[in-house]
Amino acid sequence: MTTGGSEAADRAACASCLRRSWLLAQLSGPLDCNCRADGRLIDLLALGDDELMRALAGRRLEELRGRHARFQPSELARVDGIAEICRHDRGYPAALRAVGVAPTLFAAGGLARLMGLTARPVVAIVGTGRATDYGIEIAGTLARGLAASGVTVAGELADGIGQAGLTGALEGGGAAVSVLGGGMDVAAPARRRPLLAEIKRAGVAVSELPCGTAPRRWCAAAGTRIVAATAAVTVVVEAGDSARELAGARVAQALGRTVAAVPGRVSSRASCGSHALLREGAQLVSGAADVLELLCDCDRPAQAPRDVRLQLEPRLRTVLESVGAGIDTPQKLIGDGAESGALLQALSELELMGLLARGDGGRYVACNALDAPAVR
């Protein structure tokens, strides 16, 4: 069964589940008013249809009830290539059933692929939308390593960590499940279209809202819930201390899944949420191998890491170590005693080897040496 498969096969959702999706789209506005309060949105989404209407519909209650009773699946706009699956189907991702009123999924990329990807171990990579270079680097490296090991990476199609994780998973050989805020056919904002197209080609993209629904603020938090619920392990790469940035970890905790976090600098505001999680007992991970260990509950392969850094000339190693220690702009390195020409040459060579990358404001960022491709 592929995207181009028979129509009946791609419509694996029952009428009552489609009605639920329709109702969520109808209540999108009121839901938006409730997404600020900590955890309230998740509770609302776990309510049954009637309770949800009573809680949110307000003056529209009677009208909405009437339309709800008369609902026909044909009322939903349908787009070619977008499959539907609900919790009553056998192929529905098992892990996602744990969510109260498990959402109907609208998926691009084919149901078969969705089933295939979620049948494998799934790791969610979540975190802040305003990631630092460090966070983006780590999220990408982690996802690359996991995807290369045959693990499915789930993430939100959002700025920052979500985008970095999905990009990394695609680079690592596919196996990416991305969750969209709005309807599948509403690609917003436009700058994410290339990544979305790439995901549709190699992985799957899912949304719980019917086609044509515009994304709203609450959709992001709801999407995080699907990402975390799909996965066996949720890795928080970089998160501040706001409820929104920790939403993924909270859902995973509530479902009793493993939560892991990547530490940042202790002084970094962007990582204080991750640090709080670690203090609460989340697992500390520093690379794909740690996550695999958590996932498979097995020992790390007894293979010494091949560290490119050890093979570097001393002059390059000094520069790389300085950058790692936070002396990361040419100006500071010169102040540290390096000669300008030699320094710039070393920086370029390290950049060409993939050990350094350019960050914001002229900064250099060290890339993970274990994952760097061999020196050409």
Next chain:
Amino acid sequence: MLARAHTFTIEGLHTRHVTVEVDVRTGLPAFTIVGLADAAVREARERVRAAILNSGYEFPARRIVASLAPGDVPKVGAALDLALACALLAASGQLPRERLDGHVLFGELALDGEVRPCRGTLAVAQATRQAGLGRLILAGARAHEARLVEGLDVAPAQRLSSAVRVLCGGEADALLARTPDAVGPSEAWPDLNDVRGQDHAVRALVIAAAGGHNCLLSGPPGTGKTMLAQRIGSILPPLSRTEAIEVTRIRSIAGSVAGGLVGERPWRAPHHSITTAGLIGGARRDSIGEVVLAHNGVLFLDELSEFARPVLEALRQPLEDGRVAIVRARHSTIYPARFMLLAATNPCPCGYAGVGERCRCSEAELARHRRRLSGPLLDRIDLLAQLDHDAGDDLGSSAPIGSARARELVTDARERQAARLREDGVTLNAHMNAAVLRRRVTLDERGEAMLRSARERGMLSARGRHRVLRVARTIADLNASGRVRARDLGSAIALRGDAGLAGKRAA
């Protein structure tokens, strides 16, 4: 009776020879000018009449027709007054007609008969010499400017009567006290050693000055981008005589020269509200754009991302070709515009990208900022001078280099370039095209390997490769090295211009 005088009119940066023919006949008194004259030329009738009468000559009360030939070229400005008045005097028998031949008359007349200086004197002097028309009679205030043209006979005249005296074979007026030719940079530029704690950016600026490379200064607010840019003039070598003449000619036509040769390199820093026509020229028939005024000098665009997108796009032709072709409904002109572009920008809209976690710009804002700058313009910027936010600790430290020393280095490097590129028709590394680059820049094996791996990593496009090679060549010149070594190339890659924007990797 008919008389004929010679003069020039300015057309863009060029001149057109104009023959002023005046015919005086019996008939009802009238004074008509024909030959596509603009308002300033038509008003010449009143000026000429008053000047002739106030100089003690007689204004013929007859029918006067003045024709400006060629008749299909529009004539602008008041500089035709002197030629008109002298031709009129000759036509009315107050001056021997044949004396007008062998003279070019150029100047505006005041009502009391004084000859006033006009814009474009140098261009007219050059044209007179080129056309071999003989002696140039012009206002005394601009005689020094005309004297810059070697082998030209210049006769300054303070008043209409002195011009008539010169035409009749008498003495010219004495030259006014001479303003010295200001060849060489003026002392007004601030010194580079005021800039502390930004050694890296200073070095990038010196490289840019040495090779004439376009350079982007990027850094958080308050780190000294503008301060650094304002010191570029103090490290550029003085104008050569040819360059100085070109600059003086442009300034003279723009009307902003006081007399004598312009010595310092042009420095134009238009505000970011500038329009395309203001930057490129062509707003009016004779308006000259900032890029042309910056010819042989520096065009500084502060807050680059605030400029309107079409304005920045319009810079592409001058940056590529070193000239602008302006085509309007009734005229088209080519202006020289070979300048060094110096631009300054914040790394992101709030300015604090890369400074700890101070940057609060959203992804959308960053994307907009990038879109403003990226693409064709950034593609033509060879060098990125990155200023560091944390350099404040070093404010007390010694300056890396003073302007005098930097100018020595730059001048030496420029001499080396000029010697090497003599046969290629360019003088600066920044102006080498692909063919010249292939001929003049060879890399050792290690350098070739670096370039190859940069291309394979997608760090350099074909154009990016050329930019890196040009900059590497300049760095080698600064080090007085005949070959481009791997170190020079490595520095050029680290300084390449397209890596200066925030959030590029996340995109």
